[in-house]
Amino acid sequence: MANTREEQGITSSSDNINAVINDAEKGKSSSIFQSPSFETSGEVTWDGPNNPNDxxxxxxxxxxxxxxxxxxxxxxxxxxxxxxxxxxxxxxxxxxxxxxxxxxxxxxxxxxxxxxxxxxxxxxxxxxxxxxxxxxxxxxxxxxxxxxxxxxxxxxxxxxxxxxxxxxxxxxxxxxxxxxxxxxxxxxxxxxxxxxxxxxxxxxxxxxxxxxxxxxxxxxxxxxxxxxxxxxxxxxxxxxETCKPVLLRLKATQQLREAGEGHVTATMVKQSSPDDRLSSRILxxxxxxxxxxxxxxxxxxxxxxxxxxxxxxxxxxxxxxxxxxxxxxxxxxxxxxxxxxxxxxxxxxxxxxxxxxxxxxxxxxxRLPENSPLRxxxxxxxxxxxxxxxxxxxxxxxxxxxxxxxxxxxxxxxxxxxxxxxxxxxxxxxxxxxxxxxxxxxxxxxxxxxxxxxxxxxxxxxxxxxxxxxxxxxxxxxxxxxxxxxxxxxxxxxxxxxxxxxxxxxxxxx
Known part of the structure; x- marks a missing residue:
């Protein structure tokens, strides 16, 4: 049973890696991960509007x-x-x-x-x-x-x-x-x-x-x-480097490595779905x-x-x-x-x-009105x-x-x-x-x-x-x-x- 839970944890972490890399590729942003165990999934962004890495x-x-x-x-x-x-x-x-x-x-x-x-x-x-x-x-x-x-x-x-x-x-x-x-x-x-x-x-x-x-x-x-x-x-x-999707992808990879509790490895980061493979991204x-x-x-x-x-x-x-x-x-x-x-x-x-x-x-x-969404x-x-x-x-x-x-x-x-x-x-x-x-x-x-x-x-x-x-x-x-x-x-x-x-x-x- 322990092995089964471990495998499930690895699979969950791998899925999160794929999602984060994919979202970072698209330049999306939202709150950072709330838990190192990744029970709460989300997209990686800068840690606040004044993050010096932005x-x-x-x-x-x-x-x-x-x-x-x-x-x-x-x-x-x-x-x-x-x-x-x-x-x-x-x-x-x-x-x-x-x-x-x-x-x-x-x-x-x-x-x-x-x-x-x-x-x-x-x-x-x-x-x-x-x-x-x-x-x-x-x-x-x-x-x-x-x-x-x-x-x-x-x-x-x-x-x-x-x-x-x-x-x-x-x-x-x-x-x-x-x-x-x-x-x-x-x-x-x-x-x-x-x-x-x-x-x-x-x-x-x-x-x-x-x-x-x-x-x-x-x-x-x-x-x-x-x-x-x-x-x-x-x-x-x-x-x-200035490209935001690239910087966020690197940030996502680093976060997942640090918080994966041994389940997330460099090899796993590279093992993404076909749509996330390097060759696919290049194409x-x-x-x-x-x-x-x-x-x-x-x-x-x-x-x-x-x-x-x-x-x-x-x-x-x-x-x-x-x-x-x-x-x-x-x-x-x-x-x-x-x-x-x-x-x-x-x-x-x-x-x-x-x-x-x-x-x-x-x-x-x-000249736009104060309540205009165009502001x-x-x-x-x-x-x-x-x-x-x-x-x-x-x-x-x-x-x-x-x-x-x-x-x-x-x-x-x-x-x-x-x-x-x-x-x-x-x-x-x-x-x-x-x-x-x-x-x-x-x-x-x-x-x-x-x-x-x-x-x-x-x-x-x-x-x-x-x-x-x-x-x-x-x-x-x-x-x-x-x-x-x-x-x-x-x-x-x-x-x-x-x-x-x-x-x-x-x-x-x-």
Whole structure:
């Protein structure tokens, strides 16, 4: 009889393990276990709202340090995207590449960024943000270093795979910020996460122009690998795990081991039902971004803002130096300095936009009646006003940029147009990302991967037709065509979100 009771106790404990791990995976929370014998089952959560292990309650200095390191990881990725742009003619000559092959070598990195997050994001929700970030950073370093060794094939393969690995910073920066900052500070957290990355469009071509002119173009790749290695070392020291489901799963496992009175062992923790096995969790995680993209109309709508905007942004990056070389007869080095205007637009918009987002959120929240249930759960539609601002600014910048270059007026006018265009682009996409994170607070990384797919695919495709676009229409009508496409497809979206956002978000929600 004693053996029977012991077996029953072990079975009961094992069932509790499965339940706790499963609930922690889903990010649920409730009271902690009341009894070490587990007679009262429940879900594991933090021991009170002020638990120091909860990333929400970490010291501000720690949050800022982690955000800045992951921000630098994004900078590595965005710099690597554009660093070879000034050196493309030299690379094409040395490797005997055609113009289309050289353009493919530039764009293929963005294609890697499209598919990398579909693995990185769900794996970060299974294994944690930090281990996935570390592995992907090492993966980027290896493949990026291979790019200049050989001919076209290693260059294309290396650029694609390094783009996939390098996308870890872009994929995880937002989710890590959401892990550490509450909804009312969403704008501030996204501004912090984007402090360094958007200097990349300027630093990349500047570094590329200088290195290719005074050293040799293979060092463009090796320099970025060294930079990533330095960021990785800092991350190993200072970055801590932030993913709540992962932290709660570890907490549940530790509690059960400590309170199991000898019945609960490490082996038993691993012996979960088929749905809880690691392979099953990985499979479910890998399918999640695709399922979200296919079944949630709200993600499909937000994809248009992010997708078309990012495609146009990469297109402008690809031809921007050429404008000043062809139209204003500047040197490669001088033309690369013009990318400062793009970095200025992105940095100003993300930093001021982040704080403006929190101000708008607080004011809309204050207007709600005292007894409104929305006070406890503000809707994502509070982000729509800032989306409107960004979406309306972007086409103004495109018109300004295109016709200034077409008319050969002072080069500073082209830079002003580029700054306006980029500011509108990033302001709208940042607010759209905040909308997404408000709706998908549990699986932010997977939702982010889903929304970025279209953007990176367009970022890959748009530069491929840039020469034909501007050769056929010129800079004025070429950019005007892009602006008209934006007005027709994207400008109505904020109205749709404001009026029917709640109904759209409900479709496909389980």
């Amino acid at each position: 990333p929400y309650n970490w010291p501000t200095a720690r949050k800022i340090t982690i955000s800045l390191i992951i921000s630098l990881s994004q900078l590595v990725c965005l710099m690597t995207t554009s660093v070879i742009a000034p050196a493309l003619p030299q690379i094409a000559t040395d490797l005997n590449l055609s113009d289309s092959e050289a353009q493919l070598a530039f764009s293929i990195f963005v294609l890697g960024q499209a598919f990398g997050p579909f693995v990185i994001a769900p794996m970060s929700e299974v294994f944690g943000r930090k281990p996935v970030w570390v592995v992907c950073s090492i993966f980027f370093i290896l493949w990026n270093s291979v790019c200049p060794v050989g001919n076209l094939r290693p260059l294309i393969i290396g650029r694609f795979l390094s783009g996939a690995g390098g996308s870890c910073g872009v994929s995880l920066a937002g989710p890590i910020a959401v892990d550490m900052f509450r909804q009312k500070d969403r704008g501030k957290s996204l501004a912090l996460a984007s402090l360094f990355p958007y200097l990349g469009p300027a630093l990349g071509p500047i570094v590329g122009g200088l290195v290719s002119q005074y050293v040799s173009w293979p060092w463009l790749f090796w320099a970025m690998s060294i930079f990533c290695a330095a960021v990785l070392v800092a991350g190993l020291i200072f970055v801590r 479910v995680g890998l399918k999640r971004p695709v399922q979200l993209l296919l079944t949630r109309p709200i993600i499909q709508i937000l994809c248009l803002i992010n997708g078309i905007g990012f495609g146009m942004y990469i297109l402008v990056l690809s031809f921007y130096a050429t404008v000043f070389i062809d139209q204003y007869h500047q040197s490669a080095t001088a033309s690369s300095l013009q990318y400062i205007a793009i970095a200025l637009g992105s940095t100003l918009s993300t930093q001021t936009g982040g704080h403006l987002m929190d101000i708008i959120f607080a004011r809309l929240l204050a 406890d759960s503000p809707p994502p539609e509070f982000r729509v006003p800032l989306i409107v601002v960004g979406i309306l600014i972007l086409p103004i910048g495109l018109f300004w940029l295109g016709w200034s270059a077409q008319a050969h007026i002072a080069w500073i006018m082209v830079d002003i147009g580029a700054t306006i265009f980029v500011a509108g682009n990033f302001l709208g996409s940042q607010a759209a990302l905040a909308y997404l994170f408000d709706e998908f607070s549990t699986h932010t990384a997977s939702a982010g991967a889903a929304i970025r797919l279209l953007g990176n695919l367009m970022g890959f495709a748009f530069p491929l037709f840039a020469p034909q676009l501007y050769d056929g229409l010129g800079y004025g009508w070429g950019n005007s065509l892009l602006a008209f496409i934006w007005v027709v497809t994207v400008v109505p979206i904020p109205f749709v979100l404001w009026c029917w956002g709640e109904k759209l978000r409900a479709i496909g929600r389980k």
